Amino acid sequence: MDTATGGFIHRQASHCESGVMSAILRHHGQPISEPMAFGLSSALAFAYLPFIRLSGLPLVSYRMLPKAIIRGLQKPFGFAMRTETFASPEKGAARLNDLLDAGQVVGLQVSVFWLPFIPPDFRFHFNAHNLLAYGRDALTGDYLVSDPVLETAVRCPAADLARARFARGALAPKGLLYYPANPPREPEWKTAIPAAVRKTARIMLHTPFPLIGVKGMRWLARAIGRLPAAADAQAAKRYIGHLVRMQEEIGTGGGGFRFMYAAFLEEAAPLAQRPALAALAAELVDIGDGWREFALAAARMIRDRDPLDPARLAQRLHAQAAREQTFFAALADAVRK
Amino acid sequence: MNVGEVPQEGNATHKGQRRGVYARDVDGRLRLVLSKGWEAEEIVTRQAVEAFEALAAAALERARLGKSSPLEYHMYRARMDPVLLAQASGLWRWRVRRHLKSTVFAGLPPALRQRYADAIGITPARLETLD
Numbered sequence: 001m002d003t004a005t006g007g008f009i010h011r012q013a014s015h016c017e018s019g020v021m022s023a024i025l026r027h028h029g030q031p032i033s034e035p036m037a038f039g040l041s042s043a044l045a046f047a048y049l050p051f052i053r054l055s056g057l058p059l060v061s062y063r064m065l066p067k068a069i070i071r072g073l074q075k076p077f078g079f080a081m082r083t084e085t086f087a088s089p090e091k092g093a094a095r096l097n098d099l100l101d102a103g104q105v106v107g108l109q110v111s112v113f114w115l116p117f118i119p120p121d122f123r124f125h126f127n128a129h130n131l132l133a134y135g136r137d138a139l140t141g142d143y144l145v146s147d148p149v150l151e152t153a154v155r156c157p158a159a160d161l162a163r164a165r166f167a168r169g170a171l172a173p174k175g176l177l178y179y180p181a182n183p184p185r186e187p188e189w190k191t192a193i194p195a196a197v198r199k200t201a202r203i204m205l206h207t208p209f210p211l212i213g214v215k216g217m218r219w220l221a222r223a224i225g226r227l228p229a230a231a232d233a234q235a236a237k238r239y240i241g242h243l244v245r246m247q248e249e250i251g252t253g254g255g256g257f258r259f260m261y262a263a264f265l266e267e268a269a270p271l272a273q274r275p276a277l278a279a280l281a282a283e284l285v286d287i288g289d290g291w292r293e294f295a296l297a298a299a300r301m302i303r304d305r306d307p308l309d310p311a312r313l314a315q316r317l318h319a320q321a322a323r324e325q326t327f328f329a330a331l332a333d334a335v336r337k
Numbered sequence: 338m339n340v341g342e343v344p345q346e347g348n349a350t351h352k353g354q355r356r357g358v359y360a361r362d363v364d365g366r367l368r369l370v371l372s373k374g375w376e377a378e379e380i381v382t383r384q385a386v387e388a389f390e391a392l393a394a395a396a397l398e399r400a401r402l403g404k405s406s407p408l409e410y411h412m413y414r415a416r417m418d419p420v421l422l423a424q425a426s427g428l429w430r431w432r433v434r435r436h437l438k439s440t441v442f443a444g445l446p447p448a449l450r451q452r453y454a455d456a457i458g459i460t461p462a463r464l465e466t467l468d
Contacts, residue, residue, distance in 0.1 A: 014357040014369060034369070035359065055385075055418060113416065114458070121350035121386050124416055151355055151371070163458065169424040241384040248378040259338060259359040263367035285361060289338055292377075299377035302384055 008105055008134040010146040010153040014256055016130040017069045018043065019148025020107045023132055027105050030077060030184045034148075038063075039264030040192060041072025042199040044257055046324075048211050048220040052170055054126070057242040059170075060220065062257045062291075064203075066109065066128040066171060070178055076192040077184035085174040089162045092175030096133060099179060100143075105134045109176040111167030117147070117154040127171040133161075193272035194335040200261075201332035204324065214328070217321035225314035233308055240298045240313060247295055258288030276334040280327070287323050294320065340370050348374025350382045389416045400467055406442030407467050408453055415457045425456035 008027060013019025013034040022037040038044070043064045050058035064072075070081050086092035099106050111127045112118055134153075135144035142155040165175045204213040211219055224243075227236040262284040269278035294316050300306040301313070338360045355371040362368050393413035399405035412422050419437070423430040435441050436449070447461070454461040 012357050012369070012371070014359060035367075053420070056420070119350060119352035119354060121352075121382050124385065125421055149356060167425070168427070169421050172424075237384070238388065241381045244377065244381040245385055248381060256358055259367065263359045266367055281367070285338065285367070292338065295381075296377045299380040303380055 008132075008146065011148070012151050013148035014260055015063075016148055017066065018260070020130045020132050021069050021073055023146060023148060024105060024107060024180065025073070025077065025184055028180055028184055030186060033263075033267060035260050035263035036267055037069060037073060038257075038260050039200075039268060040076050040187065040196045041069040042196045042203065043069045043072065044200050044261045045203050046213055046216050048216040048223075050211075050223070054170060054242075055124075057239060058223075060243055060246045062247060066130075070107065072196075073184075076187040076196065078187075079184040080181040081178050082181040083176060083178045085176050086166075089166045089175065092165055092177070093158065093162055096177055097136065099177070100133060100136050104179050105132055107132055107178040108161075108165060109173035110161070110164035111169075111173065112164075114160055114164035114167060115147075115156065116160050117145075117150065117156065125167065125169055127167055127169055127173055189268075189271040190273060193268045193277075194274065194337075197265075197268075197277070197331060197335045201328045201335070204328040205332070214321050214325045217317055217324065221314040221317035221321065224310050224317060227310040229308050229310050236308060236310055237302050240310065241302050244295045244298045247291065256288070258284050258291060262288065274334060277331075280331055280334060283327055283330075287320065287327060290316075290320050290323060340368075343370045343372050344375030345373045346376055348376070348379040348382075350374070350379055350386075389413055397467060400439070403439055406437055406439045407465060408442050409437040410467060411453075411457050411459060411464055412437075415459075417457070422453075422456060426452050428452070 011023065013022065015034070015038070018034045018038040021041070022032055022034045025032050025037065045061070045064045047061045047065070048058065049061070052059040070083070074081055084095060086095065096106060108131055109127070110129050110131060111125060112129045113123045113125045115123070131145055131147040133143045133145055136142070137144065137155065141158045143158065143161050144153060145156045145161070146153045165173055167173065207213045207215070210216070224240065227239055229236045262281040265277045265281040265284065269275050294313065297306070297316060298313055301308045338358070340360045340362050343358060343360045351374045355373055357369045358372050359367045360370045393410055396405055396410040396413050400407050400410050412419070417425065419430060419433050423433045426433065436445060450461045450464055454464045457464070
């Protein structure tokens with residue numbers, strides 16, 4: 001799982017942005033896990049954004065929007081992330097090369113579609129993938145790339161990386177690259193962890209906007225309930241298949257973010273000296289399993305192993321919303337000042 | 338999810354790559370476990386791929402009959418739709434939709450063909466053909 005090349009160590013992670021940020025922090029002397037990066041940046045969330053369309057279907061996210069982890073770790077680690085975007089691929093490539101030549105490890109936002117090392121069936125026009133460049137082959141110009149969702153580090157031809165960095169469309173990366181402007185230092189665990197957890201509970205329960213958090217789940221459940229299963233089965237199947245894809249591929253699998261946040265709570269409990277957090281991790285694992293069951297039920301309907309029944313999926317989603325509401329209320333209690 | 342429950346049934350769309358998920362180990366702690374993938378994910382991934390394959394096949398058929406341009410076929414082959422192609426090429430949607438017609442496409446100047454070819458990631462010569 002770990003591969004070392006030129007001082008940089010590739011380690012596989014579950015999710016791209018948390019994987020990239022934990023790798024950057026590790027590289028700069030702060031040995032933190034992926035779940036810790038995810039939890040400390042308050043990245044867990046739920047958002048149903050029907051006005052952002054991917055292939056005509058709504059954006060559903062099981063975490064905060066892209067860049068939340070990059071930005072959210074600055075305060076606890078007391079450092080600044082420098083982010084740069086570019087007007088042209090040439091400028092973007094020149095800047096990346098300069099940084100790499102200076103020995104920097106650089107985070108990049110890219111479109112999955114243009115990455116040759118991603119399996120063909122995964123290559124859709126999804127623009128908010130993250131990976132790291134940590135060097136360049138002087139002879140071929142290939143970049144040495146650490147994509148956290150892969151088992152090993154890979155190489156990427158310069159032309160492909162340029163296309164991926166400058167893909168257009170929803171969430172266009174515009175060549176975004178990022179790196180620490182000053183060295184990170186160890187967080188004050190006893191204050192940083194409760195603050196991050198409070199923020200997550202607040203987002204899930206009290207965002208004054210009905211498409212975010214538990215309210216967003218209910219809103220989505222109602223949208224699923226309205227799907228025309230009888231009139232247009234194909235369209236309904238496409239919609240629910242899309243939801244599961246957002247959860248599985250882009251959301252790291254079967255409520256993967258819920259499992260990751262549970263791992264964070266477990267790790268955070270002794271550091272913050274709040275044992276109640278570890279006890280809550282178990283409940284969140286169960287909720288993650290509920291998301292897995294939702295995905296499985298949807299997939300079975302898509303392949304006609306079970307009759308297509310959006311109302312039943314909507315019911316499951318309402319149940320998940322109710323469980324998460326109880327869970328995050330308990331979580332908020334556990335970190336009350 | 339316990340470590341033993343992490344799906345290992347294999348997912349053809351992964352092409353042998355394994356993905357990391359967090360699961361509960363025998364000692365009760367959560368840790369990263371590599372998964373070969375599970376069927377539910379394979380079903381929805383294939384569904385999305387097949388939707389584009391069906392669109393491309395239909396466009397190919399129309400293009401062979403002269404009812405549509407090769408541009409439409411190549412657009413769907415690249416897993417794009419008119420909205421995304423408009424964003425990727427920087428052209429207005431209504432122009433993209435119009436250019437999908439075989440008669441309009443036949444009269445497109447080389448500069449526009451180049452622009453579409455770049456957006457789709459193929460050569461302008463290939464954009465004229467149906468392979």
